[in-house]
Amino acid sequence: MKYSLIALVAAATAVTAAPASTTVTVSQQTWFGWPDNCEDGYTQGCGNNDVAYNCNGRNYKAGGDGSHSNPLTYATKKGGSLHTPCEITYFPYLRKYLIMSDICTGCDDKQIDIWIGDGDGGQAELNCENDSPSGNGHKLTRQPSSSLATNTNALWNGGCHVSSNVYSNA
Template sequence: MLSSAIAVTFAALGLAAAACTTVGKVTHTHYGYPDNDPPGPATAYDCGRNFKAGGTGTYADPVTFASAQGEFTKCEIIYDPYLRKYLRYEDYCQQCTEDWAASPKIHHIDVWTGSATVNGGQEQIQCENDLTPADKSQTIVRQPATNLPVDMN
């Protein structure tokens, strides 16, 4: 059950309880060109970008995220209130898979950052680390409304 503060926040964002599902205690990490396996923009699933990571974060152009097989439906779009962006499940994440296999299961998403054409090297990896909040500290929204606020930065 959501605390009343979280429920009020989601209500302010226009999230109707029947139209979506919130998942709490989600671990967020970030990855990009230099630390993808293999390095580059390749994704495991083609969700309309020809197996390349990307996105701006709108519902029409969600940012790629990786997770464990079976945790999300391929190409599923979620909303991330932490980043204020829509994300689409397009890639595989080994650490996410290990976390999902743990007992109890740990929800874990790995969000694409940076360019699909330029390797940002160690500077990008440091930026990814700086963006990463504490483990199991975030909430995501499954089956989100299509008009939630998006941060275009």
């Protein structure tokens, strides 16, 4: 009886335990926003905040502030093995939670393209994307705890704020 109770408790613990977080290395990190969010990835249907997946009840719209309850949209390769649609991850480089809500036509499986912000900032927003720190080798945490250090500052809100919101030592 004693062994049966121990086995039952162990089995119940295994079922209720949260999945362990894993860290993956991103091959490249880039930015996208309203002006260059296009249906085909390049030229058709540009100039909106439409995304491929209806995550967190957002009605197929990009957004988020980077908190766990309101993660920032990111895109990656369709059908890639590393990212699951609507999966919440954590990106220490920005100290933001991200949610995979869109498809990046030109991305590889380990590349992420992060939504820079709402509103059609036109060429100024494109300049912000192009001039902001990007790169490769950043870490992305899958199945993160919901209580990690978070920066909810806007990356774009009519002006470019990316450079002041990166944590290069992360």
